[in-house]
Amino acid sequence: MTLSLDLTNMMAGALPDGAGISATEWAAAQLRFAQAHAAVHRRTDDLGFLTLPENRALHAATQQVVADVRGRFDDVLLLGIGGSALGPIALRTSLGAAAAAHAAVPRLQVLDNVDPASMAAMLARLELTRTLVLVVSKSGGTVETMAQYLIVRDALAAAVGEAEARRHLIFITDPEVGALRRIARAEGIVTLDVPANVGGRFSVLSPVGLLPAALIGIDTDALLAGAAHVMQASTSVTLMQNVAGAFATAQWLADTSHDRRIQVLMPYADPLRDVALWFVQLWAESLGKRRPDGRSVGPTPVPALGATDQHAQVQLFMEGPLDKTVTFVTVGGRDGAGRIPSRHADIPELGYLGGHTLGELIDIEQRATAGALAARGRFNATLHLDTLDAWHVGALLQTLALATAYAGVLYEVDAFNQPGVELGKQFAYALLGRTGSEAARTEWDALPKPDPRWQI
Amino acid sequence: MTLSLDLTNMMAGALPDGAGISATEWAAAQLRFAQAHAAVHRRTDDLGFLTLPENRALHAATQQVVADVRGRFDDVLLLGIGGSALGPIALRTSLGAAAAAHAAVPRLQVLDNVDPASMAAMLARLELTRTLVLVVSKSGGTVETMAQYLIVRDALAAAVGEAEARRHLIFITDPEVGALRRIARAEGIVTLDVPANVGGRFSVLSPVGLLPAALIGIDTDALLAGAAHVMQASTSVTLMQNVAGAFATAQWLADTSHDRRIQVLMPYADPLRDVALWFVQLWAESLGKRRPDGRSVGPTPVPALGATDQHAQVQLFMEGPLDKTVTFVTVGGRDGAGRIPSRHADIPELGYLGGHTLGELIDIEQRATAGALAARGRFNATLHLDTLDAWHVGALLQTLALATAYAGVLYEVDAFNQPGVELGKQFAYALLGRTGSEAARTEWDALPKPDPRWQI
Numbered sequence: 001m002t003l004s005l006d007l008t009n010m011m012a013g014a015l016p017d018g019a020g021i022s023a024t025e026w027a028a029a030q031l032r033f034a035q036a037h038a039a040v041h042r043r044t045d046d047l048g049f050l051t052l053p054e055n056r057a058l059h060a061a062t063q064q065v066v067a068d069v070r071g072r073f074d075d076v077l078l079l080g081i082g083g084s085a086l087g088p089i090a091l092r093t094s095l096g097a098a099a100a101a102h103a104a105v106p107r108l109q110v111l112d113n114v115d116p117a118s119m120a121a122m123l124a125r126l127e128l129t130r131t132l133v134l135v136v137s138k139s140g141g142t143v144e145t146m147a148q149y150l151i152v153r154d155a156l157a158a159a160v161g162e163a164e165a166r167r168h169l170i171f172i173t174d175p176e177v178g179a180l181r182r183i184a185r186a187e188g189i190v191t192l193d194v195p196a197n198v199g200g201r202f203s204v205l206s207p208v209g210l211l212p213a214a215l216i217g218i219d220t221d222a223l224l225a226g227a228a229h230v231m232q233a234s235t236s237v238t239l240m241q242n243v244a245g246a247f248a249t250a251q252w253l254a255d256t257s258h259d260r261r262i263q264v265l266m267p268y269a270d271p272l273r274d275v276a277l278w279f280v281q282l283w284a285e286s287l288g289k290r291r292p293d294g295r296s297v298g299p300t301p302v303p304a305l306g307a308t309d310q311h312a313q314v315q316l317f318m319e320g321p322l323d324k325t326v327t328f329v330t331v332g333g334r335d336g337a338g339r340i341p342s343r344h345a346d347i348p349e350l351g352y353l354g355g356h357t358l359g360e361l362i363d364i365e366q367r368a369t370a371g372a373l374a375a376r377g378r379f380n381a382t383l384h385l386d387t388l389d390a391w392h393v394g395a396l397l398q399t400l401a402l403a404t405a406y407a408g409v410l411y412e413v414d415a416f417n418q419p420g421v422e423l424g425k426q427f428a429y430a431l432l433g434r435t436g437s438e439a440a441r442t443e444w445d446a447l448p449k450p451d452p453r454w455q456i
Numbered sequence: 457m458t459l460s461l462d463l464t465n466m467m468a469g470a471l472p473d474g475a476g477i478s479a480t481e482w483a484a485a486q487l488r489f490a491q492a493h494a495a496v497h498r499r500t501d502d503l504g505f506l507t508l509p510e511n512r513a514l515h516a517a518t519q520q521v522v523a524d525v526r527g528r529f530d531d532v533l534l535l536g537i538g539g540s541a542l543g544p545i546a547l548r549t550s551l552g553a554a555a556a557a558h559a560a561v562p563r564l565q566v567l568d569n570v571d572p573a574s575m576a577a578m579l580a581r582l583e584l585t586r587t588l589v590l591v592v593s594k595s596g597g598t599v600e601t602m603a604q605y606l607i608v609r610d611a612l613a614a615a616v617g618e619a620e621a622r623r624h625l626i627f628i629t630d631p632e633v634g635a636l637r638r639i640a641r642a643e644g645i646v647t648l649d650v651p652a653n654v655g656g657r658f659s660v661l662s663p664v665g666l667l668p669a670a671l672i673g674i675d676t677d678a679l680l681a682g683a684a685h686v687m688q689a690s691t692s693v694t695l696m697q698n699v700a701g702a703f704a705t706a707q708w709l710a711d712t713s714h715d716r717r718i719q720v721l722m723p724y725a726d727p728l729r730d731v732a733l734w735f736v737q738l739w740a741e742s743l744g745k746r747r748p749d750g751r752s753v754g755p756t757p758v759p760a761l762g763a764t765d766q767h768a769q770v771q772l773f774m775e776g777p778l779d780k781t782v783t784f785v786t787v788g789g790r791d792g793a794g795r796i797p798s799r800h801a802d803i804p805e806l807g808y809l810g811g812h813t814l815g816e817l818i819d820i821e822q823r824a825t826a827g828a829l830a831a832r833g834r835f836n837a838t839l840h841l842d843t844l845d846a847w848h849v850g851a852l853l854q855t856l857a858l859a860t861a862y863a864g865v866l867y868e869v870d871a872f873n874q875p876g877v878e879l880g881k882q883f884a885y886a887l888l889g890r891t892g893s894e895a896a897r898t899e900w901d902a903l904p905k906p907d908p909r910w911q912i
Contacts, residue, residue, distance in 0.1 A: 004678055007910040012736055014904040028598060082767025097577055113764045114821070116794030116814040117728040117844075120554055128677040141805030144763055147796050147817055150809060154797040179805040200767075243912050261777070262718065262756055270571040281768035288772025298776040302758055308569045311538025312654075312737035316744025318876035320754040321717070338572030341610045349597030349635035353606060354892040358572040361603055361888070365570070368883035371903050375879065388573075420774035421766060423831065427824035428893050432817070447827050448470040454463040456699050 003230070003395040005243045006382045009374040010250050010325070019322075019377040021253050030239050033249045036409035037237045040402070047416070049401055052205040053227035053394070059220065061192060062207045065170060066214045068190075073132040073168075076215050077122070078110045079148040080136035080208075082285075083174075083200025086278040087209040087397075091218060092272040094393050101218035105133070108216045114144045119151060128159035128168070132215070135171050136208055138200045140178020143360035143428065172207050197352035199416050201282050202401055203243030205394070206358040219390040234402055244402035247381070251325060251403075253378050255299045260325045263299045264317065267329035268306035268366040271388060272396075275329070279400050286404045289413035290420070297411050307365040307436075314369060318376055325379040329396070330366055331385045334359030396439035457475040459686070459851040461699045462838045465830040466706045466781070468909045475778075475833040477709050478633075486695050489705045492865035493693045496858070503580020503872070504653035506859055509683035515676065515703035517648060518663045521626060522670045524646075529588040529624075532671050533578070534566045536592035536664075538741075539656025540628075541568035542590075542734040543665040543853075547674060549730040550849050556671035558602045562588070564672045568585060570600045575607060584615035584624070588671070591627050592664055594656045600886070628663050648778050655872050657738050658857055661850070669865040675846040680848030690858055703837070707859075708866040710757045710835050716781045719755045720773065723785035724762035724822040727844060729853075731785070732759035745869035746876070753867050763821040771827060774832055781835040785852070786822055790815030 012020035021029075036436045044050050052058070071161075078088055092108050099105065105199065111122055133152055137145045156165040171191040173180040184191040191205035194200075205227055214220045236242045238250055254260035263283070265276045288298030301309065304313050315328055335357060342354025353361075373380045383399070387394040408415025426440035468476035477485075500506050508514070548564050555561065567578055589608055593601045601772055612621040627647040629636040640647040648663035650656075659665065661683055670676045695705055709714035719739070721732045726853075736757045744754030760769050762784065773782055789814060798810025822838075829836045838857070841848040856888045864871025882896035 002776055005912045006906055008907045011907070011910055014907065027611070044901045045532040073473070073675045083762055085764075086768065097573075112510070113726055113761065114794075114814045115724075116790055116818070117553075118726045119794050119814055138650065139755050142767075143805075143809070143817070144658040144767075145820075146806050147812075147814060150796050150799055150806065153796065153799060179800070179803045182803060211624055212478075228518035240912055246912060261779070268571075270569055271576045277768075278700065284769045284776075285767075287799060288774075288776030290775040295654070296775055296777050298772055300758065300776070300779070302755075302756065302774065306571070307542075308537055310600075310880060311600075312733075313740045314880065315874045315876040316740035316754055316756065318744075318879070319746040319752055320740075320744030320756070321752050323717070323756070335798060338570075338575050340606050343606055343609060344635070344639060347635045347638060348891070350600075350602050350606060352888060353599070353603050356603075358570045358575055358603060358607070361599070361884075362570045363882050363886040365600075365880075368887060368900075369880045371883050371900060372880035375899075375903060376876075411531075418771045419833075423774070424766060424770065424821075424828035427827050428817075428821050429808075431824060432808060432812060435804070443831075444824075444827060447831060448464070450462055451464045451467070451470065454696070456461045456696055456702060 001229070001391055002386050003243060003392060003399060003402045004384045005246055006384070007246060007250050009370060009380045010254065014189055014374055015377050015379070016375070017377055018191050020379070021250065021258070025253055025257060026239070029249050029253055032410060033239055033245050034237045036406045037242070037245060039409045040405045049202035049205070049406065050231065052198065053224045053231055053398060058193065058207060059210060059224060060194070062210045062214060062220070064394065065190060065192060065211060069132055069177070073106050074130040074327040075126055076106045076108050076132045076212060077126060077152070078108065078134045078136060078212055079145055079152060080214060081112050081142060081144045082281060083203055084136035084138070084142070084208055085110050087204030090274040090278040091204070091209050091213045091393070092284065094215065094271040095213070095218045095390055096216050096387070097271070104218045105217040106215060108181070108212050111148055114147055119148070123155055128156055128279040131168065132416060133169050135169065135180060137173055137178070137180055138203065140173040140180035146179065157171060170211070171348050172211060201285055204278070204397055222390035223278065223394035226391035227398035230395050230398040230402065233269040244399045245406055246382070247327070247399070247404040248410065251299065252407055254325045258379070260323055260379050261299050262302055262324040262326055264302045264304050264326040266304035266306050266309065266326055268362055269329070269331045269388060270305070272329055273305045276305065277394065278397070282400060282404050283420050286415035287407055287411055287413060288420070289414055297413060306369065307362055310365065310369060317373060317378060320334060322377065325381065326365055326373060328364065328380065328382045330384045331388045393394065457682070457685070457771055457847055458842050459699060459704055459848060459855060460840045462700060462840070463706050465826060465836045466710065471831055471833050472831070472836070473833055476835070477714070479708065479853050481709055481713060482695070485709055487864060489695055489701050489862070490693045490860045493698070493701060495865045498880045500906070501599045502653050503861065504651045505658035505661070506687065508654065509680045509854060513591045514649065514651070515666060515680060516662060518666045518670060518676070521646060521648060525588055529562050530586040531582055532562045532590060532668060533565050533582060533608070534564065534565070534590045534592060535601055535608060535781070537568050537600045538737060539600060539659055540592035540594070540598070540601065540664055541566050543660030544668040544732040546730040547652070547660070547665050547669045547849070548672065550844070551674045551725040551846055552672050553727070557672045561673040562671060564668050567604055575604070579611055584612055587624065587900055589625050590637060590668060591625065593629055593636055594650045594659065595633070596629040596636035602635065626667070628667060657741055660734070660853055676750055678846035679850035682847035683854035686851050686854040686858065700855045701862055703783070703839070703855070703857040704862040704866065706837060707755065708863055710781045711895060714835070715833050716779055717755050718758055718780040720758045720760050720763065720780055720782040721785065722760035722762050722782055724818050725785070725787045725844060726761070728785055729761045731852065732761065734853070738856060738860050739783050741874050742871040743863055743867055743869060744876070747869055753869060762825065763818055766821065766825060773829060773834060777835065781830060781837065784822055784826060784836065784838045786819065786838055787844045788840065790819065
C-alpha cells in the first residue's frame, strides 16, 4: 500500500534547454519547506483536518447514523455546494461503483447548484418516501443550500407529512453556530458535526464526506487509515521523504521561480476524474489570495483526464506557452484488465492492438505523454497509487490537503479563508433585499452600468 | 430568439485603475478583425464547419438512419474520444433531459476513454441485444476508439451473433480514408460521413453530434437553424455586429495586450456545464500552438459552473493574479421557476429567501459575481441565451466554433491542426510495438529515465 511521487520531469537534467528546477533551488527550498512544515504541524489544534484521520469519536457518530437509517432508504439526496459537495462527489465517483457491487446500498444524488431545472428533475425522479436528505453546510447558512433546503423540506412534508419529514433529514454543520444548528435544536433533527476548526474544503474526511460515503457502502475505515498513514509519513521535514511536502514545494517553485503558473491535475483513471475537481477548489480557493503586501498570488489549477484529454488539452500543454505543470495520477494493477481481442489483423490501425489490454494501453499512453511533455521542456510529475481502493483514495486526498496547507505557508497566504467571495455575496444579498445589505446596495448602485456601446 | 454578448466589463471605463481594453485598442483591433473575417469566410470550401448548418444532404442522411433504427434499441453506446465525444456529451447534457420528457427515446451512453473499469461497468450494465453502437472517429483509426471497438464488437457478436452484430453498428467517419471506412465497405456496415474538410473538434453539427442527438429526440432542425442564424449574422465585418468576432477579438486583446491569458467559460446553468468542456477542447487544441516564428502562443481555457464555482474557483478569480477573463453564459426565462417556500421566517439566513425563486437566485448571483469581478478590475463578459433550447444551443456552439476560427487568424496560428500530439502518439505506438514506430522507439530510449533521487 503506497502512494508515491516522481518529480524527475520537474528537474533540471531531465528537461532540455536548461529548463527545470535546479539542485540549488531545491536545496534552498528545503529550508523554506522546513519552516512551512513547522508552521503547519504546530497548528494541530486549529487545523482540524490534520487530525480528522484519527478522530474516532466523529467516525463512530457517523457510523451510528448509518446503522440507524439502514434499510429505510433507496436514495440519499445531498444538498450542498462547494466543499460540501465536491468531496462527496469525488468519493462517489472514485469508490462508489465498486462498493455498490458488493452490497445493496442506496444511490447517492447530489444537488450542488440552484438551477431550477436540476431541482425539478431531481424531485421528479426521486421517491421521497424512500429518500434520506443530507443538508450540508459548515456555516449552516449558505444561501444556495438554504434555498435548496426550503424547497426539499416542503416537498418532503408533502410526501410524508411534517412530523415524519424530520426523520428523513440529517444536517451536517458546525457544532454550535448557524441556522441549521438552530433548526436542528428546535426540531430534534439528527445532526453530525463539522468540527469548528475544519473548513469546508478541508472537510472530506469529516462527516461531510464520511456519512455519504458510508451510506453507499464505501469502507470509511480504510479511507481514514490511508489518510492516517499520510499524516504519519509527513512527520519528516526532509522533502524527498514527505510526498505532500515535495509536491507542494515543487509546484510552488515551478510557479514562483519558473513562471509555470497553471497547474494541471490529470488522473489516468475515470474514477478519479472528480478528485481533480475537488483539488481545483482546494488549490484555487486556498492559494488564490491578495497578500498583506498587496500582491495577488496563486497558481491556477486546471482539471484534466487521461487518456481522454490527449485529444483535447494536450496540444496546448505540448506547444502552448511554457506556463504549466502537469501532475499525472496513475493507478497500478490494471495491466491484465480489458483484454483487446484480435480482429482485422490485416488492417494496420487495428492489427497491433490484439492481445494488448486496455489497462496496458492507458498506462502506456500516460508514460508516452509524460515523456513527450518532458522532451519539449514541459514540467510534469506523477503521483502513483498502487491500486484504486479506499485506502489509496484516502491517502491521495489527505496528501493534497496537507500539500495545500504547506503551499499556503510557502506562498505567504492564509490558506484557510476566502475573503474574495464576500463582495459578490453582499451584492447578491442586496439584490435579494436581505436586511442589513444596504451598504452593499449603495456600492452596487455606484458600479458602472451595462453600456449599450459594448452590447450586441 | 437571440444570442447576445455584453463586453462592458472588458472595457476601460467600466473597470477601475485604468484596467480594460481602451477605445484605441479596440479601433485598431477592428482592422485586424476585418482581416481575420476575410481570411475565414473566403475559406468556405476547406472549412467545412462553416457550411454544416446548411448541409441538408448530410442532415437528411442522418435522419434516414434514425428512421431506420427506430424502436429497435433501448441504449445507444457511442465509442469515441475528444471531438468525437465532447460534442455529443454537450448536446446530451444541455438538451437530452428535455427531449426525453417528450418522447420515448433510447438512452445515450458514451465511452470516451480506455479505462478498463469503465468498459467493464458499461458492458455489465447494457443489454447488448437492445443496444446500438456508434463508432466515431474522423480519421477512422484513433487508437483508443479502435481498442474500444474491438472489445465491443466481440461482445456484440457473443450477444447476438456475428451477422446480426453488423446491424447493431453504425460508423461515423471520413468519407474515403481510414480503417473504419475500409471495414464498413468490406462488411456492409451503415456509415455516415464526417466531411473531409471538417475536423473532429468542429464536427458537432455533422453526424458526429447530429446522429446521437437525433436518436435521443433532440430537435436537430432547430439546432441547425440556430447555427445557420449565426452564420448569417456573421457576414458583418463590424465587430459590434458580429458576436463571434467580438468575443474572439476581446479575448485575444485581453490575452496579448493585457496578459489575461487564462480564459474561463462559466455558464450559470447546469445543462450547459459540458458545453464548457467542449469549448475547452476547441479553444485549447485550436489556439495552443508553436507558431512558424517559434513563439508558443495560446490562451488557456478553464471550465467553470455558476453558481457552484462561487464556492470553488471564484476566490481565485477575485483575488488571484490579474491573468484571467471570465465569460459567463446566462439563460433567460427562468425567473418564475423553482419557487422557494417561506419557512423559518424568524431565522435571518432563511427568512429573506421565501417568495423568491431559484431562477431569480441563480440570475442574481451571476450579476453579483460579474459586478464584484469588475469592481476588482477583473475582465468579464456575458453571452446570453434568451432561452435554453435547441435553437439557442446550436447558435452558441456555432458562435464559439466561428470565434475559434477568427482567433486562429488573430493569433497567427493554424487553428485546424494539432501537431503537438504527434510525439506522444508515436511514443505510445513504439511502446505498444506497432510496426513502423522504430524511430520513435529510438527517441524514447534516449530520453532521461526516472531518477531515484526524485522519487518517493
